[in-house]
Amino acid sequence: MKLESKVPPGPLAEKWTRYKREQKLISPANKSKYTVIVVGTGLAGASAAASLAELGYKVLSFCFQDSPRRAHSIAAQGGINAAKNYRNDGDSVYRLFYDTIKGGDFRSREANVYRLAEVSVNIIDQCVAQGVPFAREYGGLLDTRSFGGAQLQRTFYCRGQTGQQLLLGAYQALSRQIGLGQVKMFPRCEMLDLVVVDGKARGIVTRHLETGKIQSFSADAVVLATGGYSNVFYLSTNANGCNVSATYRAYKRGAFFANPCFTQIHPTCIPVSGDHQSKLTLMSESLRNDGRVWVPRNKADVGKHPNEIPEDARDYYLERKYPSFGNLAPRDISSRAAKEVCDDGRGVGPGGRGVYLDFADAIRRQGKARIEEKYGNLFQMYERITAEDAYTRPMRIYPALHYTMGGLWVNYELMSNLPGLFVIGEANFSDHGANRLGASALMQGLADGYFILPYTLTNWLADQKPGVTPLDHPEFKRVEAEATQRIKKLLSIKGKKTANELHRELGHVMWEYVGMARSRAGLETAIQRIRELREEFWSNVCVPGSDADLNVALERANRVSDYMEFGELLALDALRREESCGGHFRVEYQTPDGEALRDDANFCHVAAWEYAGPDREPIRNIEPLEFEVVKPTVRSYK
Numbered sequence: 185m186k187l188e189s190k191v192p193p194g195p196l197a198e199k200w201t202r203y204k205r206e207q208k209l210i211s212p213a214n215k216s217k218y219t220v221i222v223v224g225t226g227l228a229g230a231s232a233a234a235s236l237a238e239l240g241y242k243v244l245s246f247c248f249q250d251s252p253r254r255a256h257s258i259a260a261q262g263g264i265n266a267a268k269n270y271r272n273d274g275d276s277v278y279r280l281f282y283d284t285i286k287g288g289d290f291r292s293r294e295a296n297v298y299r300l301a302e303v304s305v306n307i308i309d310q311c312v313a314q315g316v317p318f319a320r321e322y323g324g325l326l327d328t329r330s331f332g333g334a335q336l337q338r339t340f341y342c343r344g345q346t347g348q349q350l351l352l353g354a355y356q357a358l359s360r361q362i363g364l365g366q367v368k369m370f371p372r373c374e375m376l377d378l379v380v381v382d383g384k385a386r387g388i389v390t391r392h393l394e395t396g397k398i399q400s401f402s403a404d405a406v407v408l409a410t411g412g413y414s415n416v417f418y419l420s421t422n423a424n425g426c427n428v429s430a431t432y433r434a435y436k437r438g439a440f441f442a443n444p445c446f447t448q449i450h451p452t453c454i455p456v457s458g459d460h461q462s463k464l465t466l467m468s469e470s471l472r473n474d475g476r477v478w479v480p481r482n483k484a485d486v487g488k489h490p491n492e493i494p495e496d497a498r499d500y501y502l503e504r505k506y507p508s509f510g511n512l513a514p515r516d517i518s519s520r521a522a523k524e525v526c527d528d529g530r531g532v533g534p535g536g537r538g539v540y541l542d543f544a545d546a547i548r549r550q551g552k553a554r555i556e557e558k559y560g561n562l563f564q565m566y567e568r569i570t571a572e573d574a575y576t577r578p579m580r581i582y583p584a585l586h587y588t589m590g591g592l593w594v595n596y597e598l599m600s601n602l603p604g605l606f607v608i609g610e611a612n613f614s615d616h617g618a619n620r621l622g623a624s625a626l627m628q629g630l631a632d633g634y635f636i637l638p639y640t641l642t643n644w645l646a647d648q649k650p651g652v653t654p655l656d657h658p659e660f661k662r663v664e665a666e667a668t669q670r671i672k673k674l675l676s677i678k679g680k681k682t683a684n685e686l687h688r689e690l691g692h693v694m695w696e697y698v699g700m701a702r703s704r705a706g707l708e709t710a711i712q713r714i715r716e717l718r719e720e721f722w723s724n725v726c727v728p729g730s731d732a733d734l735n736v737a738l739e740r741a742n743r744v745s746d747y748m749e750f751g752e753l754l755a756l757d758a759l760r761r762e763e764s765c766g767g768h769f770r771v772e773y774q775t776p777d778g779e780a781l782r783d784d785a786n787f788c789h790v791a792a793w794e795y796a797g798p799d800r801e802p803i804r805n806i807e808p809l810e811f812e813v814v815k816p817t818v819r820s821y822k
């Protein structure tokens with residue numbers, strides 16, 4: 185199938201302005217005749233729901249948490265990028281665009297990324313107006329710091345709690361519209377399926393997590409803002425509830441899933457400490473502004489207390505290998521470098537799977553109080569988890585699954601190939617290509633919700649006659665019945681393993697064969713193992729309790745059942761992409777010094793997977809990526 189990106193014609197820097205100039209409008213009186221469903225209340229969903237309601241649309245907003253403000257976005261720590269150039273250090277829209285395209289290893293759409301950089305400046309103004317307490321300098325201006333993959337300071341932040349503060353801003357905007365009756369909020373409501381009528385997305389089927397009630401909702405358009413799928417790896421930095429269900433089920437109803445193998449492994453997480461863990465904890469990339477990454481130069485020193493290892497016996501490997509970017513080399517590159525030194529037997533801590541992140545120099549130079557001011561909550565979190573004081577000995581960190589660049593395919597208007605289904609935030613395949621730069625996810629989520637969707641959705645709705653499909657339409661009834669049946673089936677198996685146990689086994693397979701280093705043989709093994717696990721899941725999962733009240737085991741099993749299928753799609757995508765780029769590292773394709781080796785001649789495209797039915801291999805569609813302004817080059821941070 186030919187994928188229409190709908191990128192407007194004209195020079196790159198004028199495309200978005202031109203789009204807005206030419207977009208169709210709907211009069212204020214008519215906007216209230218349209219209903220829009222927004223699933224998700226993270227930064228993308230909350231900002232979209234609030235903005236659409238402010239425009240005058242009727243909005244139905246859904247999340248599975250008890251409050252919209254508990255969405256996973258609240259966990260974001262380090263900051264949000266914007267090309268404001270407040271520091272006068274040479275930033276510009278073009279430079280943010282270029283860094284993002286290069287950071288993604290030239291696997292994203294130029295026009296989308298340029299637009300993202302363009303609207304980044306509006307986001308900061310919007311959030312300041314909402315009262316988001318960004319860090320300020322002595323003179324009162326907003327402060328910025330560095331993040332990976334950039335040689336300037338464009339990251340705005342609120343200590344180590346940027347996501348929380350931004351989400352409170354978006355939540356206030358959403359609450360205002362709930363108060364005005366323009367948004368109807370449905371917390372504790374999990375989307376189970378998408379309803380497609382006559383080829384268009386027309387509604388969703390949900391389950392209320394406290395009463396178990398299965399219910400349908402109908403709308404003129406559906407927006408998915410349901411976040412990423414890192415938890416397919418079981419252990420990740422994501423909140424436990426994050427899941428792929430909404431997007432995966434939309435995929436099974438016809439929406440294409442793009443680049444599922446583009447997953448991000450973050451270099452600075454607290455290392456795994458044992459099998460008891462249900463999640464991992466991120467230590468924000470912002471720490472690499474002041475922390476220096478090292479391991480002992482000699483294997484013989486790995487067991488020593490770090491403070492006893494003299495300076496000349498340390499290997500500051502990022503500074504050594506990437507002198508221009510040093511400790512702020514991008515995530516994919518820093519993660520692989522950490523793996524390399526650990527594989528070499530120089531990793532520290534349990535199992536040799538850790539490297540040091542050391543603040544001694546920064547504390548000497550700036551004083552403990554300044555470091556505490558900048559990162560206090562992160563040091564506290566580290567101490568609570570490891571019982572170690574990072575002010576007096578280096579942190580131990582190791583890469584972990586963190587973010588997913590893949591997601592449902594969308595065109596320039598953020599609409600999927602299914603008319604009426606829009607996808608925003610981490611849930612779409614987005615603007616980050618094969619690797620996301622730090623502080624760019626918050627930027628993208630808020631750009632989509634506040635500044636892009638309100639235009640593009642209006643443009644689409646303007647051609648649609650308002651009026652929702654009645655809920656007694658046979659398609660709603662059919663999808664509702666299927667969702668109910670699936671829940672009943674999960675409860676009826678009464679096997680011997682919990683969904684959690686099976687999920688953990690899936691996670692082991694994913695991490696081992698589809699993690700930081702992937703090979704043909706490993707990916708084929710993974711696909712085989714996932715199929716076996718899926719079979720075991722459907723014959724041996726044990727889901728206690730009933731479907732008529734709060735049942736956390738049932739919620740979990742339902743989400744894990746999707747991971748059991750989606751894991752295979754991810755591995756298949758990794759198998760078919762016979763190149764290395766960004767976070768997708770195939771050991772067969774690397775340069776002599778171990779860097780990712782792209783194959784632009786054969787893989788400069790988006791792979792958009794089309795569901796072909798149960799037990800049939802999905803179809804790999806392609807959207808070629810055309811670079812008019814930037815010339816894809818070998819990505820170097822040396």
Ligand SMILES: Cc1cc2nc3c(=O)[nH]c(=O)nc-3n(C[C@H](O)[C@H](O)[C@H](O)COP(=O)(O)OP(=O)(O)OC[C@H]3O[C@@H](n4cnc5c(N)ncnc54)[C@H](O)[C@@H]3O)c2cc1C
Nearest residue numbers: 224225226228248257261262263375411609610623625626
């Ligand atoms: C620890 C951590 C720190 C981070 N720090 C940064 C940072 O400093 N800077 C940065 O740019 N990025 C950061 N990120 C990434 C960033 O936080 C996320 O990419 C971003 O917040 C995702 O926002 P979202 O709105 O797309 O989705 P989310 O915030 O994940 O929201 C998803 C929403 O969808 C709802 N939902 C999901 N499935 C369903 C369903 N089936 N039915 C109903 N509702 C559903 C949920 O209830 C939730 O409301 C960090 C990520 C982590 C894990």
